[in-house]
Amino acid sequence: MTRKEFIAEIENLVEVEAGTLTGESELGDIKQWDSLAVVAFIALVDENFGFTPSPKDIADSKTVEDLVRIVGSGIEG
C-alpha cells in the first residue's frame, strides 16, 4: 500500500471526502476520529500490514503523519 492509498483509507474510515487529509492534518480536528475510529484503524493496519499496532502509539498520535509513521516501512515508496 502506498502512502497515498493509506491516507485514502483513513479518509474513508473517518468519513471525510477524498483528498481532504494531508500528513499535517491534526487528528484532534477530525470529528469522526474517536474510539470507534481507533478500533477500525487497528483493523485496517492488521489487515493490510500484518501486525497489530499499539493502541498507545495511536493514542499518542497527533497528526495523520504520526499514523503513517506507525506503519513505517510497511508503506511502499
Next chain:
Amino acid sequence: MALARISGIRIAGVACAVPDTVRLPSEFFGRYGEEEVTKISDSTGVRKRYLAPPGMCASDLCVAAAESLFAEGEWGRDSIDAVIFITQSSDYYVPFTAGLFQKRLGLSTGCAAFDVNLGCSGYVYGLWLAGALISGGGMRRVLLMAGDTSTKVSEEDRSVNMLFGDAGSATIVEATEEGGEFTFILGTDGRGERNLIIPAGGCRKPSDDSTRVRHEDKNGNRRNEEELFMDGAEIFAFTLAEVPKMVRQVLEASGNTVETIDAAVMHQANKFILEYLSKRMKIPADKVPLSLGEYGNTSSASIPMTMTHCLREQLSRGRMNLLMAGFGVGYSWGSLTCNAGDMVMPEMVFLGSDQIGKEAPL
C-alpha cells in the same frame, strides 16, 4: 497454552433468561444525539437489550433459566452433584452465590457449590470445569450457571452503556458412555487488568465517598470508580493477538478445520470485532451466529444466549460440530470444540420483577 481433552461428558441442556425490561438505542438520542447513537449502534450491532431492574440479580436470571430446564428435562433435582456459578455480578461479597442456588432450586445438600469470577471467557472455563469434575472429580451431573448484570455498572459512560445486556444461563453437563472428545484451549494474561476494570469497591481500593463520584474522562465519558471502565482499543488489540491463535490451536488439536465446524459460537463482544475476527480466521459469516443485535453483549452468558437464540432448533433436534470461543476481561480466553446436540433447550425466558422466586430475598 493449556490444552485439555475431556471425554465421557455431554451437554444435556441449555436454557437462558433475560429481564423483561427492554432498552432501545433511541432512548439515548436525547442524551447523545441521534447521529452519535446510530453510529455507535451500527458499529456494535446492538439494536436492543434487556436490563435488570433494581432488585433483580444475575442469580435470579440463572434460577429462572434453571427452572425452565428442570421443567422441560427429566432430571431429578437431587441428581445434581455440583453447581458452579460463573459471574462478576454476585449477590453479595459474602456469602458466595452458588450456595444460594442449592436452597433456591431445592438441590440436595449433598451437592458441591462454588462461584468463579470470570466474564467473557467464563462459559468455556465453566464447561471445562464441569467436564473435569465429571471426568476426574467423581461427579455425574453438574449444573453450570453463568450470568451477569453488567448494565448495573455502566450507566452513564457511553463507551459501555449502550453495549451490555443482562442475562443468565443454566447448562447441565453430565456423564455419558457415548459422545466424542471435548478439546479445550485456555489462556490468561494478567496485563489486561487495567483495560477492563471496576477499580474501586473491592479490597484493593475500598468504597468511599470519593469512589462514588462520577468524573468525566478525556473522551467525555462519565463514570465513577465503582463502575466499569473499558479501553476498547486495547481489548481489540488483545483479541487480535490471541483469539485467532487459540481458534487455530483448538481446531488443530481436535483434528478439525473451518470446514468441519458447523457453527463458531463466539463471545458476543461487538459486531465489528466479530465480523473482523471471522474474516481474519476465514470462518464464513453464516457459521458465526449473532445474538448481540437482540440482546447486546451479555458477558458470561453470551455463548449460551447465542445457542438459545440462534441454534435452538438444530441443537435440540440434531447434532452439530461446535466451536466456542470466549475472550475478554482479565485478560482471559478459552476455546473448545465438541460435537453437541439432542439437548433440552427451552425457549428464552423473559423474567419480570414480580416473578423472582419468593425464596430469593433476604
